[in-house]
Amino acid sequence: MKGMSAIPIMNAKMDTGLDIAPANERGKLSIEDAALPLESNQLIGLMDSLFISVIEWLKGQMLDQNFACVYVVNVDNVESRIFRSYLSGLFGIMMLARQLIGSAGVYYDEDFCPDSHELDLEPRDNAPVVDLIKYFKENLIEILKEPREKFGDLFGALDSTIIDNESIETHIPAIIDRFQFLIVTIEIFERLLNNDDVDGLQKAIQLALCQLELIYKTVSLGTNMDHSFDVMIHRKFFPQTPMAVKKLPTNEGIEIWKEMLQQLSQIALIKSNMRPDFLFGISFLIYFSISLSMNHFSMDKVSPTVLTMSYLYRSFLCDKQILGQFPISEYLKDSISSFIHVPYFESINENILEITSVALSQCSKTFATSIKTLSLNRARQRRQLFHLIQKWESLQMDLERADVQLYELDQMRPDANSSIQNTNPFSSWAYFHKLYLIIITFTMGFELELYAPFEYDLFYCYIYYLYSILCSHVEDMMASSNNKPKDLTAHIQQLDLSNSSSKLEIIQKILNANRLLTLGSFRLCCLISRLNPQFNSKPTYFDVSIHYKNRFKHMGLLQSPALLQPAQYLATLHPIYEQDIKLFLEEVITVFVTCQLSWIDLEKTYPNDPNVSRCLKVCTHNVKALETLKCQAENVTLDFSIHSSYPSIKLP
16 A cells, blocks of 8 residues: 555556557557558467467466557458468357356356457357358468469468568468368367367367467467557556566467367366266266376476366266266266165155165265366465365265264164165265365365475375275275175176276276375475475474464364374474484385385376376385485485475485
C-alpha cells in the first residue's frame, strides 16, 4: 500500500486510459502497418510467433498478453490471403482446445484464462477452414512443380506476400510445412474432443511430430517479429497498465508442442489398454495410469499444459463413467472385490443390498473427486490432496459403520458361520487408498522442493513407515482373499477369486519396491547428513520434535488415528547417528542392492514404464556412488536429477 500511495494520481502506471506514446514511437507496429504487404521471411516469422503464442496460452498465460499481435486484431485488413488462412487455422485449433478444456473443467482461473475477448473462439465447423488451408497448400505444391523462372509470377498471382527468387525454393516448402501442421493438429484436437479411435489419433500425432521436426529446421528462415506484438492493444481489458510478457524462443516453444503431443499420445495409449477387469482400485489406477502419467510429465523439462490435464481427466472419468463406458459404482464393486472378498454383493437380503448400494454411492463420489484432484497441476494437486485425504478419512469411518451393519445382518442367516470374523471389506479398501494418497502427498513435497535438506531423512523415515503399514495391510487382505469362507452360496463359490489374489501380489511387489527405495533414501540422507553440514543443521531433538509436530499439524494429519506421531519415530534416528560411519555405509549399500533387485524384477514385468526405469536408475547410480564414497567422502551432496522424489548422490 505504501508503494501504491507513492504513485501520483493520473500516473500512467495507475490509469490505462491515459494517452500513451504512439506505437511507432514505442518501437511497435501500428494498425496501419498491418495492412502493408508482408515479405516471405516476415510471414514465416509471424507464423512461428503466433504458433508459439498458442502453446503459451495452453501453459496458462492470458490471451490478452501473449496474443496481442497487431495483425490478429486487424485481421480483416491483412492483405496476405495465405496469412489470413493461417490465422483461421490457429483460431480453429484454439477453439477446439478451449472446448476440450472447458468440458473437463479441471482448471482454475489463475491456471488458465479461457476468456477470448476480441478473438472469435466460439464452437463452429472447422471443415471450411481446413479446406481453405488445403487449397493454399496444394497451390504452393503445384508452384514448386513448375519451372523455376515461373515461381515468382505464379506465387504473385496466389498471394500478395513479397518473395524474392532466391528464397522461393526454401520459403515455400517452409510455409507448406506450417500449413500441414495446422491440418494435422486440427484433426488431433477433433479426435480428442470426440474420443475417436486411438490408432487414428496415434497416427495423426506421429505425423504432427514429424511436421514439428521440419518446422524446427526452418525456424531460421523467419524474421523476428516481436515488434508486431504490443500488449497495449488490449490495455482496456486490464485495471492497470498491462505488463508485456517475455515470449518463448521459437525452438523452446516447439519442444513444448512436442512434449504436449507425446503426453496426449501416452494418455491415449493408457486409456486404450485399460479394461474393467484390469482396473481394481484407485491405487492401481494411480500407479499404472494417472500417477505414472503425471510423474512422467512433472519429471520432464516441460510441465504439462492445461489441455493435457483436461484430456487426462476426460479420458478416465467421462460422463461420470470410467473410460466413458463403465459406471463408477459397478467399477468400484469390482475394485473392492478384487482387494478383498465381499460376501454381500450376491446377497438377496434387501437390507444388505440397500446398505451396499449406499456404501458404493459414497465411494463413487470420493473416487470421482480423487480423479479430478489428480488431474490438476502438481502444485495445486498437492494442496487439494490434504482435503482429499480428509474425505477418505471420513469415508473410511462411514464404511466402518456400514461393515458392522452388514456383518450383523449377514450373521442372521440360518446357515451363517459365527466363527467367521468380520473382514471389513469396504473400510479396508478405503483405508488402503487413504494411506496411498498420504504417501503421494508427502512424496510430492520432494518434487515441488518444499522440504529443507535437514528435513529429508525425517520425511523419508515417515514415508517408509507408511509403506510398511500399507504392505502389512495388503498381506492381511491377501490372506482374507485366500481363506474364503466355506459356507458361501453355490453361486459365490463358483466365482474365481484367485485373480484378486494375483492382483494384490502385483501391488505388494510394487509397494515393497517403493518401501525399499524409501528406506534406502532415508538411510542415505542420514549418511549424507554426517558428511555434509548442510544436511545436518538440526538444532536439538526437542526443537526438531516441535518443528515436525507443527509441520504435521499444519498439514492437517496429526488427528488421523492411522498415522504415527512424529515423536514416536524421531527417537529411532538417534542410534543411526551414533553408529560407526563405515559400518553404516555398508548397510546403506546393502539396502540399495536389495532395492535394485526388486526394481529389476519389476522392469521385467513393465519394461516400458518410465517410473520403474527411473527408480532402477536411482538404485544403480547410488550403489556405484556409495562404493566411491569408501575412498572419497568429502563435499558430497544429494540431488533429484534422476528422479524428482528420490535422491541420488552427487559427487564433487
